[in-house]
Amino acid sequence: MVTIRDVAKHAGVSVATVSHVINGTRKVAPETKARVRRVMEELGYQPNVIAQSLRKRATYAVGVLVSDITNPFFATLVRGVEDAALEAGYSVIVCNSDEDPEKEDIYIRALWRRRIDGMLIAPTRDGTCPALQELVKRNLPFVFVDRKAKGVSAPAVLSDNVGGAYLATKHLIERGHRRIGIVLGIPGATTTEERFAGYRQALEEAGIGFSQDLVVWGGYRIEGGRKALVELLSLSHPPTAIFSTNNLMTVGVLQELFRRNVKIPDEVAVVGFDDLGWAEIACSSFITVVAQRPYMIGHTAMELLLKRFGGSGPVRQYSEVRISVDLLIRGST
Secondary structure, three states, rough: OHHHHHHHHHHHHOOOHHHHHOOOOOOOOOHHHHHHHHHHHHHHHOOHHHHHHHHHOOOEEEEEEEOOOOOOHHHHHHHHHHHHHOOOOOOOEEEEEOOHHHHHHHHHHHHOOOOEEEEEEOOOOOOHHHHHHHHHHHOOOOOEEEEOOOOOOOOOOOOOOHHHHHHHHHHHOOOOOOEEEEOOOOOOOHHOOOOOOOHHHHHHHHOOOOHHHHHEEEEOHHHHHHHHHHHOOOOOOOOOOEOOOHHHHHHHHHHHHHHHOOOOOOOEEEEEEEOOOOOOOHOOOOOOOEEOOHHHHHHHHHHHHHHHHOOOOOOOOOOEEEEOOOOOOOOOO
């Protein structure tokens, strides 16, 4: 049987160095790490994960709970998590709450029963499910991603939602629009509230009165975006511009505009929150968007979680990291 000492001997390093490569407990030079992993593969060495878990009381697994796995934003976010996790010797278990608080509760409980070392969570709605509240009492390390829960103090890695929505709305105002419809996601979600706040801030600064009839809800879904657009266009005084605060809802908005043969931007301007690079080229090539950095959000959140494990340096208990966004101006405005 190949042992860790055999790997160390063939790689020309110490047993401790091999251990650090396997467990991610200390930074190892990239070339050394690559050599150790290559020797492990050549010799067919497999670390005894069960023994490691018993000895260190760690499973080297983390859970990632996203609110909608069908949204490419979260797929890219998870990729960032995975890359950072694998680099540190951790595996990733992904769960999807589907914007359902009951599923969120079930998956959080399922993950802690598997004795995972920590979680990354994009909470549904306002994040008040009982299991999420219990995580703090259980002292299980976790970090919020994309959204955070109300009344729960924990580290979070989020986009600059207020700033991005402000830039999008200000851009439309600068294009001469005064009636700007906004398609919001889910009541209570921090992304919803923050993007709404940025929208209102831009209106207020421009001296434009707020109109409640221009606020519609799309539930962060394609069909919701389509229905929201129908509602806005049915107004006696419809908006001249639409700000959709999520990529899937933007697709729904565009689908309905195309179906009605509404000319963009001649008849109505459109700005979306989050890029549509994954969608049809006909859409993504001309839609003005607030571009987020989901890969960076996921990667940064995993790095923050690793610090909470105590192996990568100090971290403030309730730190919040905001990832910048960019306004990409294209032909839809």
